[in-house]
Amino acid sequence: MTETINPTVSPSAEPPRLTPEGVIAQLRTVRSQIEDVVPLSQDQRKLVQQRLRNHAMPVVEASINVIGVLDNVSQAIGQPLDDVRQLQDDVLRWEAAAEEARAFLKGIEGANLIRRERLTLLAMQAYAIGTQLAKDPANAVLLPHIEEVKRLKGVSRRKKAAQAPQPPAPPAKT
Numbered sequence: 001m002t003e004t005i006n007p008t009v010s011p012s013a014e015p016p017r018l019t020p021e022g023v024i025a026q027l028r029t030v031r032s033q034i035e036d037v038v039p040l041s042q043d044q045r046k047l048v049q050q051r052l053r054n055h056a057m058p059v060v061e062a063s064i065n066v067i068g069v070l071d072n073v074s075q076a077i078g079q080p081l082d083d084v085r086q087l088q089d090d091v092l093r094w095e096a097a098a099e100e101a102r103a104f105l106k107g108i109e110g111a112n113l114i115r116r117e118r119l120t121l122l123a124m125q126a127y128a129i130g131t132q133l134a135k136d137p138a139n140a141v142l143l144p145h146i147e148e149v150k151r152l153k154g155v156s157r158r159k160k161a162a163q164a165p166q167p168p169a170p171p172a173k174t
Contacts, residue, residue: 023108061088064081064084064088067084068081127146127149130142130145131146134146
């Protein structure tokens with residue numbers, strides 16, 4: 001008889017570490033569970049932001065209070081005060097969620113930037129050591145690799161120089 005043993009996990013045990021693919025899968029799952037995730041184009045976002053520019057939150061909040069003063073206002077806009085207050089609450093709570101998501105993204109970007117820096121340092125060390133070792137004919141196998149790195153470094157420098165903005169031409173004298 002075979003028995004499946006499920007090890008008990010103590011409350012102090014750390015949760016398993018996620019891989020980048022695991023994070024992507026979980027983010028997609030979370031996104032699918034949120035009702036109103038609406039990606040806007042840059043033009044759409046700009047248009048909505050322009051419309052909101054003249055409507056500061058204190059003005060919006062004071063205007064919401066008008067709905068509660070007289071039922072005619074609620075009927076005219078077609079929304080009961082409770083629904084409008086719920087929307088207001090949703091806005092505040094989703095702003096907090098968005099802020100948390102931005103902080104999470106900044107954390108991921110920062111950690112990856114540090115990884116990239118470490119990778120670059122290791123690569124630079126490997127190139128420096130390889131360059132020294134390649135001077136010995138016994139390590140000639142390194143020469144094509146060292147030459148390729150030199151070539152790529154040269155190409156990289158040329159691209160940067162070509163992308164540099166040209167100074168404006170002096171105005172023509174008339």
